Amino acid sequence: MKEEGNPEVSTPPSKSVSPKRRSSGPRLVTKPARAVRKPRKPANMAVSLTEEQFERMMAAMAPKPGSLTRCTLTYDGTKETDVVEAFLAAVNTYKRAERISDEDALTGLPLLLKGAAATWWQGMRDKIVTWDDFQERLRRTFAPKKPAYLICMEITSVKQKTDETTEAFVSKKRMLFSLLPRPELLETQQLDLIYGLLMPYIQEKVPRTSFTTYDKFLEDAVAAERLRDTWKNANPTSASTAASTAASASSALPEAAHVPVSSQRKPRQRCRYCKLPGHSLEECG
Incomplete structure (x- = not known):
């Protein structure tokens, strides 16, 4: 007797499926590279100008004359x-x-x-x-041309005025020197002639042996004038004080002396600024 049991079920053979691989990161998608186009070279454009057209162009570009x-x-x-x-x-x-x-x-x-x-x-x-x-x-x-001897007389006869700057005085003398016929005097010779015509204050502050050129002389003279002007501005009452002192001294002289005028010895006037005799503060250059 045959044993009854579970009937055998035939199953079709299963296909072997390989497991899919999962990427660990984002997937990169690459695009095909584009071809780089080279810039086109500009075509050689040759412009031909006639000689007349070129001259007109240059004349238009040239600066226009004034009036x-x-x-x-x-x-x-x-x-x-x-x-x-x-x-x-x-x-x-x-x-x-x-x-x-x-x-x-x-x-x-x-x-x-x-x-x-x-x-x-x-x-x-x-x-x-x-x-x-x-x-x-x-x-x-x-402006008729003067003879040389008249120019020399004009150079040596006019001295520097008290209210005239050394720079302006020298400029006038240099202009006269330029009118003399050639050969012209050396710069040191011109300075020798000018130096004797300067104010006593400039001669005392700028010795002749301290310079050999116009530039050096004017530099020292301007510095001396600036120092003098600064002192005058800082002492505006010095002039009036000096005048009143001289007046009081003359009034204090004894009247009984009756000394003749010819035998009276006058006090020598001396500048209170430059300490030189022969002029007062007001006359100091």
């Missing part, structure tokens, strides 16, 4: 050499800076000439055709 319309210099016909020379030097400098041609400068001259100079120009403008001719005729009319 005397904006010049503020004037000359009224003063017959002094330094005034005429200063005017011509300034006008020539302005003319070069503004690139003014000789023709345009002559056209604009009536804007600069006043008074007697304007009247002179009205009668001479038809005869003057060049700028150099204008300068020569202007000098001949308003």
Whole structure:
């Protein structure tokens, strides 16, 4: 007798499935690289210009010449050499800076000439055709050249004034030296002539042996003048005090002496600032 049991169930063979691998991080997705385009080279553009077109272009780029319309210099016909020379030097400098041609400068001259100079120009403008001719005729009319001996006399005869700065005084003398014919004097020789015409205060504060050039001399002289002015400003009552002291001293003299005036010995006046005799504080340079 057959044993009854659980019937056998046939199962189809199972397929072996391999386990999936899980990535431990985010998955990177790469894109294909794009091809780098090289910049295109610009095409060579050659511009051809004619000679006339090139000259026009250069003329347009060149600075335009100016005129005397904006010049503020004037000359009224003063017959002094330094005034005429200063005017011509300034006008020539302005003319070069503004690139003014000789023709345009002559056209604009009536804007600069006043008074007697304007009247002179009205009668001479038809005869003057060049700028150099204008300068020569202007000098001949308003600043005739002096003989050398007259220039030397003018240099040595005029001394420095008490209210005149050393720098201004030396500038006038140097202008006169420039008018002398060549060969010109050496700088040390010019300084020797000027030094004897200075105020006593400057001579005392700036010895002649302390400088050999104009620059060194003017530097020391300006420093001495600045020191003097500072002392005067700090002592405004010194002048009045010195005057009152001298008056009281003269009144205190005994009247019974009756000494003749010719035999009286006057006290020698001495400056209270520079301590030099022969002048008072008010007259000190």
